[in-house]
Structure formats: structure tokens, C-alpha cells
Amino acid sequence: MGKKILLANDHIEGIRFLDTYRKHGGYASLEKALKSMTPEQIVEEVKTSGLRGRGGAGFPTGMKWSFLAKPEGVPRYVVCNADESEPGTFKDRYLMERIPHLLIEGMILSSYALGAKTSYIYIRGEYFYVARILEQAIDEAYAAGLLGKNILNSGFDLDLHVQIGAGAYICGEETALLESLEGKRGNPRIKPPFPAIAGLYGCPTVVNNVETIAAVVPIVNEGGAAYAAIGVGNSKGTKLISASGHINKPGVYEIELGVPVEEFIYSDEYCGGIRNGKKLKAVVAGGSSVPILPTELILNTAAGEPRLMSYESLGDGGFATGTMLGSGGFIVMDEDTSIVKNLYTFARFYHHESCGQCSPCREGTGWMEKILHKILHGHGTLADVDLLWDIQSKIEGKTICPLGEAAAWPVAAAIRHFRKEFEDFIRNGEHVNDVKHYYRLNNLTAPIN
Amino acid sequence: MAKVTIDGIEIEVPDGTTILQAARMIGGDIVPPAMCYYSKLKTSGGYCRTCLVKVSKGSEKDPRPMPKPVASCRTTVMDGMEVLNITSPEVLEARAGVVEMLLLNHPLDCPVCDQAGECHLQDLAYEHGKAETRYEFPRREFEKIDIGDKVQLHMTRCIMCFRCVKVADQITDGRVHGVINRGDAAEISTYIEKAIDNDFSGNVIDVCPVGALTDKTFRFKSRVWYTKPVDAHRDCPTCSGKVRLWYKGEDVARVTARKDTYGEAEEWICNSCRFEHKKTSDWVIEGPTKVDRHSVISANHYENLRLLKASIDRQRASLPHGDKVDLGTGALNPNNEEK
Ligand SMILES: Cc1cc2nc3c(=O)[nH]c(=O)nc-3n(C[C@H](O)[C@H](O)[C@H](O)COP(=O)(O)O)c2cc1C
Ligand code: SF4
Ligand code: SF4
Numbered sequence: 001m002g003k004k005i006l007l008a009n010d011h012i013e014g015i016r017f018l019d020t021y022r023k024h025g026g027y028a029s030l031e032k033a034l035k036s037m038t039p040e041q042i043v044e045e046v047k048t049s050g051l052r053g054r055g056g057a058g059f060p061t062g063m064k065w066s067f068l069a070k071p072e073g074v075p076r077y078v079v080c081n082a083d084e085s086e087p088g089t090f091k092d093r094y095l096m097e098r099i100p101h102l103l104i105e106g107m108i109l110s111s112y113a114l115g116a117k118t119s120y121i122y123i124r125g126e127y128f129y130v131a132r133i134l135e136q137a138i139d140e141a142y143a144a145g146l147l148g149k150n151i152l153n154s155g156f157d158l159d160l161h162v163q164i165g166a167g168a169y170i171c172g173e174e175t176a177l178l179e180s181l182e183g184k185r186g187n188p189r190i191k192p193p194f195p196a197i198a199g200l201y202g203c204p205t206v207v208n209n210v211e212t213i214a215a216v217v218p219i220v221n222e223g224g225a226a227y228a229a230i231g232v233g234n235s236k237g238t239k240l241i242s243a244s245g246h247i248n249k250p251g252v253y254e255i256e257l258g259v260p261v262e263e264f265i266y267s268d269e270y271c272g273g274i275r276n277g278k279k280l281k282a283v284v285a286g287g288s289s290v291p292i293l294p295t296e297l298i299l300n301t302a303a304g305e306p307r308l309m310s311y312e313s314l315g316d317g318g319f320a321t322g323t324m325l326g327s328g329g330f331i332v333m334d335e336d337t338s339i340v341k342n343l344y345t346f347a348r349f350y351h352h353e354s355c356g357q358c359s360p361c362r363e364g365t366g367w368m369e370k371i372l373h374k375i376l377h378g379h380g381t382l383a384d385v386d387l388l389w390d391i392q393s394k395i396e397g398k399t400i401c402p403l404g405e406a407a408a409w410p411v412a413a414a415i416r417h418f419r420k421e422f423e424d425f426i427r428n429g430e431h432v433n434d435v436k437h438y439y440r441l442n443n444l445t446a447p448i449n
Numbered sequence: 450m451a452k453v454t455i456d457g458i459e460i461e462v463p464d465g466t467t468i469l470q471a472a473r474m475i476g477g478d479i480v481p482p483a484m485c486y487y488s489k490l491k492t493s494g495g496y497c498r499t500c501l502v503k504v505s506k507g508s509e510k511d512p513r514p515m516p517k518p519v520a521s522c523r524t525t526v527m528d529g530m531e532v533l534n535i536t537s538p539e540v541l542e543a544r545a546g547v548v549e550m551l552l553l554n555h556p557l558d559c560p561v562c563d564q565a566g567e568c569h570l571q572d573l574a575y576e577h578g579k580a581e582t583r584y585e586f587p588r589r590e591f592e593k594i595d596i597g598d599k600v601q602l603h604m605t606r607c608i609m610c611f612r613c614v615k616v617a618d619q620i621t622d623g624r625v626h627g628v629i630n631r632g633d634a635a636e637i638s639t640y641i642e643k644a645i646d647n648d649f650s651g652n653v654i655d656v657c658p659v660g661a662l663t664d665k666t667f668r669f670k671s672r673v674w675y676t677k678p679v680d681a682h683r684d685c686p687t688c689s690g691k692v693r694l695w696y697k698g699e700d701v702a703r704v705t706a707r708k709d710t711y712g713e714a715e716e717w718i719c720n721s722c723r724f725e726h727k728k729t730s731d732w733v734i735e736g737p738t739k740v741d742r743h744s745v746i747s748a749n750h751y752e753n754l755r756l757l758k759a760s761i762d763r764q765r766a767s768l769p770h771g772d773k774v775d776l777g778t779g780a781l782n783p784n785n786e787e788k
């Protein structure tokens with residue numbers, strides 16, 4: 001059994017509520033931090049831990065924290081990114097639903113470490129019921145003197161607010177999130193300046209993912225070194241993986257970073273193998289934005305080494321033969337899956353979610369969706385595959401925010417690894433078993449010839 | 450001060466200058482095209498991506514190149530920075546891509562568009578685009594709407610440069626003009642089609658790079674290249690009163706702000722000057738002006754461009770892919786072409 005730090009107690013009945021949470025060691029880190037540690041010491045522990053951002057980019061959290069500007073007389077903010085909208089990712093929801101106090105405890109620690117007196121949890125609109133769970137928990141924390149003025153008689157004050165978004169993927173991008181939090185249209189800002197210098201209301205701000213902030217709790221409790229002892233290489237600690245797709249046991253799993261991908265897919269401790277005894281075809285390992293990999297490349301690297309669930313190992317080979325850990329949205333596809341259809345679904349998503357500020361993303365995402373729709377309806381030509389490739393290359397790296405890349409990478413990877421399937425689909429209309437079914441299901445015109 | 454080199458030409462500029470401004474100080478062919486940046490509007494720029502350039506050396510202190518092309522209008526120079534614009538095939542390719550995207554849903558209705566002849570998108574397409582489109586789907590369309598009795602919004606032509614939004618934000622008070630919806634369904638809108646009722650609202654027409662916001666008092670009166678620009682002023686209680694009159698024969702067909710080489714208004718003008726003073730007797734005439742940059746208006750613009758383009762293409766073809774060329778502007782001067 002792998003070591004669990006965040007979800008060690010998630011099975012305990014009533015862990016959602018303050019008294020049960022405290023009975024199982026909850027808020028111990030707060031007592032420790034407020035009574036015996038300076039804010040700087042907490043930042044140091046986080047640096048020592050090697051914790052990397054769990055929202056997708058994997059940026060070292062301690063380093064991000066030390067970049068925060070601290071001008072005199074200007075407030076600072078800690079903002080938790082609970083917008084979780086990347087298709088395939090649902091770990092933050094699980095954590096907030098089950099153990100809301102873990103996030104709140106982490107928010108108080110982070111705010112203390114960074115000198116914030118007001119902090120926010122920005123949560124996606126569709127998670128309104130989760131927001132209610134958080135609000136209840138926050139009320140409990142206020143009543144117990146864990147939030148508000150003079151927390152645990154330490155002299156430290158903190159107000160924590162939950163803000164519900166309106167259900168836009170782009171509001172997960174940290175600067176769009178800040179705009180939305182300020183009550184404006186959720187458009188990403190042009191950087192620099194980065195939030196660490198000018199974030200919420202123009203003040204220095206740290207934005208971190210739910211899981212990142214929750215991980216600060218065990219880091220303070222056990223020390224950064226203990227956290228860093230878990231994992232491999234520069235992938236320290238544990239990671240929540242949202243496993244979905246054609247597996248026997250979809251769900252949220254906490255893994256020690258470094259578990260072999262093969263073990264993760266096939267062992268009974270995790271996904272439990274492919275559903276209905278089918279064969280594995282492909283995996284999108286870190287949420288819809290990261291490159292899809294076929295079986296050979298997801299189980300082993302191009303060099304033939306077993307691929308591990310870690311930032312480095314999944315990234316091995318660059319985009320030519322590798323992918324990214326991303327947000328940990330692990331989508332498994334069996335042999336009956338149509339990559340063409342899957343790509344269409346992803347492309348439609350990015351088209352729908354583009355904010356429309358910059359021309360390559362605004363226009364290019366819609367164009368790619370239309371071409372894939374055409375291919376799916378049997379009207380594609382072989383030239384369309386090259387065109388798709390060209391369009392994604394005209395978007396990637398030329399936009400304001402990384403949604404451009406997020407839209408381009410899946411297209412590039414699907415063509416890179418499954419070009420033949422696209423060509424077969426265009427020539428023969430059907431390649432994969434379930435496509436006929438798909439047409440019947442959706443009442444679409446069958447492919448010609 | 451910071452020293453920056455753009456396409457091999459060095460210039461020293463004050464700290465905080467953007468790459469685009471530095472390029473404009475050098476002037477000539479190395480100036481990146483800018484469809485959304487507008488020097489008089491704060492926080493403008495960054496959206497259209499036509500001004501992308503490659504930073505091949507970050508600065509003297511940190512010489513690493515920047516990994517992605519950057520928007521020159523929103524990137525400030527660093528001492529020792531080296532920038533490639535027209536000498537980078539990669540930049541030209543990226544720009545051609547952006548132009549294709551901008552034109553993707555554009556109706557290309559230039560024959561019936563009032564902006565034709567002074568449209569920045571026309572110029573851009575001619576200078577940096579490709580001859581044909583690869584887009585085969587129906588183009589996006591919107592209903593025309595009137596915003597007030599003097600301005601018409603034809604959203605179908607809009608390229609989402611956000612300039613008009615910034616005008617509404619920054620030079621008119623009580624903003625009722627903004628963006629609704631998202632992605633390629635985003636549109637410029639006013640609060641429930643409310644008339645923009647403000648002394649300076651007409652300036653949205655001047656900042657619009659395309660024919661999306663047009664002057665209703667000039668609608669279909671004339672093609673701009675049949676009108677003659679004349680600078681004039683009057684003693685105006687609201688604005689500077691310094692304008693450009695566009696004559697058709699003896700009549701003032703329309704009034705606009707005076708624009709500089711990059712098509713930017715020199716000074717904002719009020720609606721009274723723009724819409725209500727259309728008699729020669731209203732104005733003190735300063736004399737005819739030469740509008741030098743704009744496509745159809747300036748003689749031989751396209752011919753010069755054709756030569757320039759041929760020259761760049763030739764140089765590009767002779768280079769191994771991705772290599773940078775060191776061209777003085779002289780090499781790109783069409784007049785040196787036949788040497
Ligand atoms: C389009 C887009 C959507 C994103 N959505 C999320 C999200 O839902 N949750 C999240 O934590 N980070 C998201 N991010 C990443 C954030 O911008 C940011 O990097 C992250 O919140 C930083 O936190 P971390 O360092 O703890 O990972 C998104 C980024 C982009 C470009
Ligand atoms: S890349 Fe897309 S989502 Fe990001 S700012 Fe540009 S248009 Fe908006
Ligand atoms: S209407 Fe004109 S000025 Fe306004 S965003 Fe569109 S193109 Fe730009």
C-alpha cells in the first residue's frame with residue numbers, strides 16, 4: 001500500500017465536520033505553526049518539501065511563495081484555485097467534499113506564511129453544492145476561533161471567503177480567475193506583471209491549487225524533509241489522481257509519486273485493469289490538455305524504461321514520445337475507443353471555452369472543431385489532417401494564456417501518434433468498433449463510402 | 450536608457466519603452482504591424498498577435514532567447530536585447546498565420562464597406578497574408594446595430610481589437626460599451642443597444658481598424674479615395690478642434706481626427722466637431738495633407754509593397770530555414786531593387 005497523506009482519513013464517517021476532523025488530528029498544524037513557527041519558517045519548510053503546484057504546471061510552490069512581493073502598507077492575498085474544469089480532473093472536488101477542513105487548515109497556514117489577512121477560495125460554478133459544504137465548514141471554523149480575529153490567541157487575523165464562479169474553464173487560469181474574483185469578465189491578463197507582484201486588486205497575490213494548499217498541512221505537521229522523503233527525483237510527495245475511462249475502478253487515488261504507470265492501471269489497489277477484459281489503447285495522463293500516448297509509450301518510455309507516475313518520467317522524451325503529469329486527470333481508453341471522436345470532443349470543449357481575446361485561439365479553436373466535425377461526418381479529406389496539424393502549430397505559443405497550447409497539444413498528439421487512424425477513418429469511414437454505434441446514437445449521417 | 454537591436458538596427462531608448470515603440474522610433478519596414486495596440490489608449494495591445502516578434506537575446510544580463518514569440522506592443526525592452534522581426538522567417542510565418550485567423554470569419558465585403566481604402570485589415574492582408582483562404586465553412590454573421598444615431602456597429606467585420614472598449618472606458622464617462630459572450634461568439638455591445646450619449650463617443654469610429662464601427666453621417670456617401678483630406682481647426686469649447694476634413698468636390702463629406710503614420714488619432718475630437726460641423730465656413734482651413742501610409746490613398750503603396758515582398762521572399766529563399774538575416778533597411782528599400 002502506498003502512503004496516504006491527504007486522503008489518510010477520507011473514509012472516516014463525519015470527517016467533514018469539525019469535531020470529528022479535530023479528533024483525528026485536524027488543525028494540529030495550526031497550533032504548531034501559530035505557536036512555534038515564524039511565517040518564514042513555514043515558507044522554508046515548503047521549500048524543503050519540494051512540493052510542486054498540483055494545478056497543472058508543476059511549478060515549485062516554495063519558489064512561488066518566495067517571489068511574493070512584500071511592499072509596506074499593501075495587503076497581500078492568498079487565493080485558492082478551486083475552479084477545477086480540466087476534463088478528466090475531479091480530485092479537488094473529492095477532497096473538498098470529503099475533508100473541507102483540510103483545505104481550510106491549509107488556507108490558514110498559507111495565509112499566515114505569506115502574511116495575508118483576507119483570503120479567497122474561488123470555486124467553479126458547477127460545484128455550488130461543494131461551495132455550501134465549504135461554507136458550512138468555514139462557519140464551524142469561525143465559531144471555534146480558527147478563523148477571524150486573533151486565531152488561537154496568536155494575534156493572527158484571517159478572513160476566508162468562498163467565491164463561486166459562473167462555470168467557465170478559462171477562470172481556472174490564474175489571472176482570469178483574479179479578474180473574475182474582482183467582478184470582471186474572466187479574461188486572462190497579459191503577463192507580466194505576474195500575480196506575485198500585482199494580482200488581486202493590483203496587490204501581491206499567490207494563487208495555488210486546492211491540492212497544493214492542502215499539502216501544506218502535512219508539510220507543517222511532519223516537516224518538509226519528511227514530505228520530500230516520499231516520491232522520486234524532483235517529484236516529491238503524493239499526488240491525487242482522478243482516474244476515469246475504461247477501467248474497472250474509476251475514482252480518485254492518492255499515489256506516491258513514482259508508482260509505475262502499469263501498476264497504476266492494472267493493480268487492484270488502483271484502477272484494477274481495463275474494463276471487460278479489453279486491451280489498452282491509449283491514455284491521456286494529466287487532463288485533456290496533455291498529449292495522448294498510445295499503449296507502448298504510456299507503459300514504457302521510448303528508451304524502453306518503465307514509465308512512472310512522476311513529473312520527469314511522464315515528461316521523458318518531450319512531446320515526441322512523452323507527455324505531462326498535468327493536473328493528474330488520468331483518462332484511460334480501451335481498444336474500442338475512436339481517437340477521432342475523442343479528439344472532436346476535446347476540440348469542441350476548447351472552442352467552447354476560449355475567452356476570445358486573442359485571434360489565434362478565438363478563431364483557430366473553432367476552425368479545428370469544424371474540421372473534426374466534418375471528418376466525423378464522413379466528409380473529411382486526407383489534406384484535412386495536414387491542415388489540422390498546421391492550425392494547431394499556428395496557435396501554439398502565440399497566444400496570451402496557455403489555453404492556446406491546451407487546445408493545440410491534444411490535436412498535435414492525436415495526429416502524431418494516431419495519424420493512420422485519422423486516414424483510415426477518412427478513407428473507410430469506420431475503423432473502430434464503436435463508431436457505427438456512435439452514429440446511430442447521435443443520429444448523424446453515416447460516413448460516405 | 451536601454452540599447453536594443455531590431456533586425457540588426459541598433460537604437461537607444463528610455464527604459465520602459467516597448468519593442469514596438471522602439472521599432473517605431475527606428476521607423477520603416479522593420480516596424481511590426483499593430484492591429485490592437487493604440488499608443489493613446491492605456492492597456493491596449495496584446496490581443497491581435499500581429500505584432501509578434503522573436504527575441505533572440507533577452508538582455509545583456511540574461512542573454513537567453515525568449516522561448517516563444519512575444520507581442521512587441523506589450524513587451525518592454527531590456528538593455529542589450531536583440532529582436533528579429535522581418536529578418537525571421539519564423540516570425541513572418543507566425544504572422545501570416547495570425548492574418549489568416551483574423552480573416553477567417555471576416556466577410557471580405559470590402560466592395561460595400563465604408564472603411565475600404567483606409568482599412569488596416571486590408572493593408573495587413575495585403576502585406577502579410579496569403580492569397581487564398583483555407584477556410585471552407587460558413588462565416589460568422591451578426592445583425593447590424595445602431596449605437597446611437599451617428600454610429601453603426603457592424604459586428605461581422607469586427608476583429609476584437611478592444612480599442613473601442615478602451616475608448617469607452619477611458620475617454621467617455623459612464624461606460625455602456627463592452628464585450629458580451631465568449632470565444633468566437635464574443636461581440637462588442639452596448640448596454641441594451643443603448644445610444645452612447647457622450648461628447649466623445651464618436652472616437653470609437655476613428656480607433657476601429659476595420660469597418661465595424663462607421664460614421665452613419667458618411668454612410669455610402671463616397672469611397673474614401675475619392676475624398677481629399679484637408680487639415681482644419683475651429684475654436685471648439687469641448688475639444689482641441691483640430692480635425693481632418695474629407696472633401697468630396699466642394700462638400701465636407703466627413704470629419705475625423707488627424708491621424709499619424711500609424712493610423713492613430715493625434716488628438717481626440719468631440720461629436721459636435723465630428724458630426725455637426727460639415728460646412729467649410731465652420732472651419733479655418735490649414736491646407737491639404739498628405740496621408741502617407743494608407744493603402745489605396747497613397748500612390749503606389751501596393752506597388753512598393755509588391756517589390757518589398759519579392760525582395761524579402763528572395764532573401765528568405767536563399768537562407769537555410771530558421772537562420773537570421775542581417776539586413777540593413779537599405780536592402781529592403783524598393784528603390785534599390787534593380788541594382
Ligand atoms: C485554461 C487554464 C485552466 C486552468 N484551470 C485550472 C484549474 O481549474 N485549477 C487549477 O488549480 N489550476 C488551473 N490552471 C492553472 C493555473 O493557472 C495556475 O497555474 C494554478 O492555479 C497555480 O497553482 P499551483 O501552482 O498550485 O498548481 C489553469 C490554467 C489554464 C491556462
Ligand atoms: S489563448 Fe484563448 S483563452 Fe487564452 S487569452 Fe487567448 S483567446 Fe483567451
Ligand atoms: S468594433 Fe472595431 S474597434 Fe471595436 S473591437 Fe471591433 S474592430 Fe476593434
Ligand code: FES
Pocket residue numbers: 482483484485486494495496497498499500501520521522523
Ligand atoms: S498590436 Fe500587439 S498584439 Fe495587437
